[in-house]
């Protein structure tokens with residue numbers, strides 16, 4: 001397996017949630033797509049400015065093109081990459097026009113994430129075209145067959161071909177799917193807000209803390225380690 005630093009990305013345009021999760025976790029960046037942005041109820045410009053305000057220069061920002069034709073994708077890609085000097089990536093779906101654009105964007109030196117990946121072969125060809133990241137849609141692939149197995153296969157294909165492209169697994173519906181990918185050595189995941197909170201919030205933990213507090217209070221008459229001495 002390649003040496004790597006695992007990346008935790010948030011798959012949302014909910015600015016409040018991003019602020020909260022960014023305080024809570026070691027977040028490496030944010031991914032959006034056209035649907036995610038429309039669901040925020042805000043304009044693209046508001047989301048764009050909000051994300052650029054929240055994210056530090058080291059955190060990665062992934063914005064997807066809306067255009068579907070080669071020239072349109074290229075124009076939007078250049079715009080997206082001009083937003084921040086570093087750590088900004090254009091997300092391009094792996095259609096035929098998209099695949100051509102991935103190759104052309106890399107030739108122009110842009111950061112590229114190939115998205116809407118449903119099979120190992122699609123991901124492999126995008127990696128061969130130089131994409132920096134691949135976003136296989138794990139849950140959607142699970143609805144069609146062995147989604148996790150297909151992503152693990154893609155990882156093995158990249159390793160065999162010695163391609164440096166990183167898998168940034170996407171489209172998660174539950175914590176178990178994320179765990180399965182991480183357990184299999186997938187290098188990056190982008191998770192929605194509910195899954196991000198569910199990775200931490202198990203009711204038994206606050207219940208255990210309540211017991212500690214109650215016992216301490218009963219014994220020492222206070223709810224802090226520090227006494228008034």
Ligand code: G3P
Nearest residue numbers: 011031033140170171172
């Ligand atoms: O990042 C890709 C992801 O947003 C797609 O997720 O939930 O629409 O399958 P979903």
